[in-house]
Amino acid sequence: MSGPYLALLQTHAPLLMIVVPLVGAALVLISGSARLAWLVAWLSAGAAAAIGFDFVARLLSADSAVTIVQVAPALHIDGIGAFGAALLALTLTLCVIATGASLKDAGAKEAPVSLALILCAAACWIGALLARDLIALVAAVEAAWLASVGLAVVNAARERAPLNGALRMLSLGGAGGALMLLGVAMLGRAAGGFTLDALPVAHIRMPNLASAGAALIMLGLAIKVGVAPIHAWNAAVLGRGNAMVVSGVGALGVLGALSVLCRFAAYTITAPEIGAAISAALAGLGAVSVVFGSVQAVGAGNLLRLAAYAGVAQVGCVLMSVGLGSPAGFAAALIQLVAFAAVALAFYGGAAAGRVQSLAMLDGYGQRAPLASAAIAAGALSLMGAPLTIGFLGRWRLVEAGVGAGWWWAAGLVIVASLAGVFYGGRLIERMYFRRANTAYAGEGSVWRLVLAPALLAAIATIAIGFAPVFLLRAADMASGMMTGIGT
């Protein structure tokens, strides 16, 4: 009886991944109480994640043909987009669970609005990952970005510092949005159309104009990712934000923007006329980001800022992987996207459980909050690139692909990033497990135990995938091989 309906749902899975969080956001807004809103948000995010995982599993399983109906001509499915969308939906679910701790902090009136904005932002990032043309991509990215800005503003009721971060987000992101629109105009003119999947095979009449257009779009996306040195909003928003802000902007927002940047770069880098220029731009941006992020993370005195800067260094590694322009490079980038999501969830979740901000508050944290400390320690080990963690896996694949392409300098930068990770990650572990507490623990009873689940799951995934990487490696390889797109 339910078979035909299930088949219908599966056929329309890409559209549902966008619509379900949006419907959830609408229900959250009318749900009234903060806890009911949280439950509704959790259910809708979980439904989107289930749909996404089912879709990607069918897409990547070699023995089953996926039928995708042309429900909307604006959608186009490819490996990186589908992989990123499913990862984003899963991250959304975990972020929503983690925000349960800060419903009181956010305020009874603000919490439902915050949750609705998180769901809207995720839906828009997923929309950008599945968009067929450049105009839809830019519109979805801007909508997601403004939802993130709104999230920072809404959560500045008690602590005003995120307002300053929101202003920086608006200024930088707004300028980036104008550059993206300009880039779309230039690239569309040069390529003779605005369809993303046609770029690799388009006869580009004006390569210089096309390169400039693609570079402007990537610059606009890089601002939203927080790529150094254009990441002035990053620490300002995340440094003193509550769990809503760090989860919604630091984990979900950055992951969404980074996935969209990877997808866009993968299309443009395979266009013969402009590929070399895009590759050079990505490599340069990635290298600068690794160096800046690592140096700033070493000097950070605030755990949330340290996590933000460490994320900048991780983003640099992802950009270098995509810059290789090969299936091996795309696969390395996808693995690092998973690593980024796991580390962000572990760090931000572990910190939110005890309301930790400054590094001094980590002293003796291992005794006061062993589970939260374990999550942060797992994230730190992954940032170091310690063997048997997902961080090691991603960086190893980057080194492999980089050396194969003659990019020895990229391998050197990965080692630099890992050495810096040993320094700042080791400092966190030393503070948590080898020092006495000097501040009162703010977390304890009022924090629901459930909210630690995302951080612990992320920590377990960080280690478990390091031990048994076959599934992720296979999925990333298959997804990177599907950049020519399927269906529709």
Place this chain on the structure above:
Amino acid sequence: MAAASLEPLLAAGAIALVVIGAMAALLLANVVKRIAALMIAGFGAIVALAALGAPDSALVAGVAVVFAQTVVGVAIAVRLQESYGAIEAPEIDSADGAGDARDEAP
């Protein structure tokens, strides 16, 4: 004799508008002026879309983006005035500086 076209001139003007607006949005201290600069950059991008032959849907999307940015920007300006009593970025940064120093203390 080839027909003269205004397209290069329009495109160059649009690019200049985007660059001027983007730079002003990043460099100006006053929040309201930043919002105005973002509008200039956004409308420059819309003119570029029109000059380079983008479809109507792209222009509508561009207008929507600029409008949404302006609305959010005005909301931020109001909240900044309420919270900090200022809409000048240096004053807001210095007010946050004390809090940052407290956070960074070992």
